[in-house]
Amino acid sequence: MEFLQPPTWREALEARAAHPDALPIWGGTDVMVELNFARKRPPALLDLTRVSELSRWDVEDGGVRIGAGVSYTRVIDELGDRLPGLAMASRTVGSPQIRNRGTIGGNLGSSSPAGDALPPLFATGAFVDVASARGERRVPVEEFVVGPKRNALADDELIAGVWLPLRAGSAQQFAKVGTRNAMVIAVCSFALDVSDGRVGTCIGSAGPTPIRAREAEAFAEGLDSWSEDAGREFGDLVAMAASPIDDVRGTAAYRRHALSVLARRTLKWALCG
Amino acid sequence: MRLTCTINGEPREVDGLWEGESLLYVLRERLALPGSKNACEQGECGSCSVYLDGVLVCSCLVAAGQAEGREVVTVEGLAPSEDELHPVQTAFVEAGAVQCGFCTPGLIVATHDLLARVPNPTDAEIREALAGNLCRCTGYEKILDAVRLAAAS
Numbered sequence: 001m002e003f004l005q006p007p008t009w010r011e012a013l014e015a016r017a018a019h020p021d022a023l024p025i026w027g028g029t030d031v032m033v034e035l036n037f038a039r040k041r042p043p044a045l046l047d048l049t050r051v052s053e054l055s056r057w058d059v060e061d062g063g064v065r066i067g068a069g070v071s072y073t074r075v076i077d078e079l080g081d082r083l084p085g086l087a088m089a090s091r092t093v094g095s096p097q098i099r100n101r102g103t104i105g106g107n108l109g110s111s112s113p114a115g116d117a118l119p120p121l122f123a124t125g126a127f128v129d130v131a132s133a134r135g136e137r138r139v140p141v142e143e144f145v146v147g148p149k150r151n152a153l154a155d156d157e158l159i160a161g162v163w164l165p166l167r168a169g170s171a172q173q174f175a176k177v178g179t180r181n182a183m184v185i186a187v188c189s190f191a192l193d194v195s196d197g198r199v200g201t202c203i204g205s206a207g208p209t210p211i212r213a214r215e216a217e218a219f220a221e222g223l224d225s226w227s228e229d230a231g232r233e234f235g236d237l238v239a240m241a242a243s244p245i246d247d248v249r250g251t252a253a254y255r256r257h258a259l260s261v262l263a264r265r266t267l268k269w270a271l272c273g
Numbered sequence: 274m275r276l277t278c279t280i281n282g283e284p285r286e287v288d289g290l291w292e293g294e295s296l297l298y299v300l301r302e303r304l305a306l307p308g309s310k311n312a313c314e315q316g317e318c319g320s321c322s323v324y325l326d327g328v329l330v331c332s333c334l335v336a337a338g339q340a341e342g343r344e345v346v347t348v349e350g351l352a353p354s355e356d357e358l359h360p361v362q363t364a365f366v367e368a369g370a371v372q373c374g375f376c377t378p379g380l381i382v383a384t385h386d387l388l389a390r391v392p393n394p395t396d397a398e399i400r401e402a403l404a405g406n407l408c409r410c411t412g413y414e415k416i417l418d419a420v421r422l423a424a425a426s
């Protein structure tokens with residue numbers, strides 16, 4: 001195995017082009033588990049922790065651009081005010097040790113249906129900045145995640161970061177169901193982003209990819225105010241949009257029910273403050 | 274592969290590493306620092322917790338080469354001298370928070386990190402900070418006592 005440790009972004013992209021089989025690594029919280037259990041034996045590791053640009057975030061073009069190497073802990077501490085939905089989701093990830101090391105870029109790289117950073121990114125309408133030695137492209141996150149643990153990265157591409165729009169008066173929520181408070185993979189989760197005239201939603205861990213509940217969004221956009229009936233209708237529409245399966249963490253029926261509850265509650269929190 | 278880094282304040286150099294091995298493996302098997310424990314190798318138990326450039330991490334999830342040029346502090350590096358314990362360690366002994374002891378090094382490092390950030394944590398803050406450290410023996414009550422004692426001392 002080779003260990004590649006490019007010091008700059010340009011060299012990282014060149015290394016990626018020269019070693020399309022190399023496995024990128026930042027926090028290692030997904031990659032090292034695979035290596036420790038011999039589930040993966042890539043010919044090379046491409047360590048991105050030396051590329052300082054990846055560890056930055058900036059306010060840019062009416063949004064926040066977060067480098068792929070920004071950890072959950074930093075999102076919580078540094079971006080909790082601007083990006084409350086992503087920060088709420090980040091607080092539910094693993095443990096302090098995992099949040100200190102795990103990154104938003106790594107969550108996108110893994111593209112797990114249970115990835116907790118993904119629902120807030122979908123609900124907000126984020127874009128993933130993807131780069132290679134050939135150039136850069138900005139991909140809507142919904143097009144970036146293409147299937148369970150599959151994404152739109154080409155062999156020579158790396159994730160540079162993700163851009164989230166900032167909308168005036170946006171109320172964001174995230175809720176996750178698990179068997180306990182910490183260190184759990186989501187049984188299901190729900191992210192909501194309500195701003196003037198726009199409602200974004202996303203269901204996590206109840207389908208092959210995160211799923212936006214479009215009908216529920218349109219319904220909520222037409223609401224003047226909160227009512228229990230509207231909340232129930234919204235919850236039903238979200239549950240219908242899910243595509244859950246039975247697995248060790250829960251049944252499909254339980255996930256649908258739990259999602260309708262999460263959706264109703266988060267809509268109430270968002271509309272009633 | 275060769276790794277050069279600072280461990281517990283001392284410059285160390287190790288040769289002949291496999292590129293895919295973890296920092297935990299380097300500490301235990303190559304540097305004779307068995308304080309950090311290996312229980313799960315998947316980030317679930319926290320018994321391998323160390324500081325990497327001042328940040329609390331699971332050393333089983335750090336690729337050895339990622340520590341190149343960095344500063345690592347393990348549980349062995351917390352006490353001020355050979356025959357003196359760190360106050361967090363003393364508190365764990367005095368509170369009876371150690372049974373088999375396997376989880377203890379990770380809990381000591383995680384508690385050390387918590388108290389450096391939050392000198393007087395609430396019970397909720399203690400639980401949150403130690404959520405990534407599993408103990409099969411104590412039932413955690415004595416561990417909470419130890420953290421409260423360490424905060425008070």
Ligand SMILES: Cc1cc2nc3c(=O)[nH]c(=O)nc-3n(C[C@H](O)[C@H](O)[C@H](O)COP(=O)(O)OP(=O)(O)OC[C@H]3O[C@@H](n4cnc5c(N)ncnc54)[C@H](O)[C@@H]3O)c2cc1C
Pocket residue numbers: 023024025026027028029030031032033048068092093094095098101102103104105106107108109110114115116117157158159160183184185186315316317
């Ligand atoms: C104990 C434990 C608990 C966990 N709990 C949760 C949880 O609650 N919620 C959750 O969502 N996840 C959880 N995870 C999974 C993991 O922590 C997250 O997916 C995390 O975001 C991964 O980030 P990382 O930086 O560690 O990624 P890495 O492990 O370094 O990489 C992950 C993947 O992304 C690729 N990659 C990384 N950076 C780039 C880049 N810049 N460009 C291209 N590809 C890249 C890697 O090649 C790899 O395929 C947990 C993991 C552990 C071990």
Ligand code: FES
Pocket residue numbers: 310311312313314315316317318319320321322331332333334
């Ligand atoms: S051995 Fe590292 S977390 Fe369990």
Ligand code: FES
Pocket residue numbers: 370371372373374375376377407408409410411
């Ligand atoms: S004392 Fe035995 S695992 Fe904690």
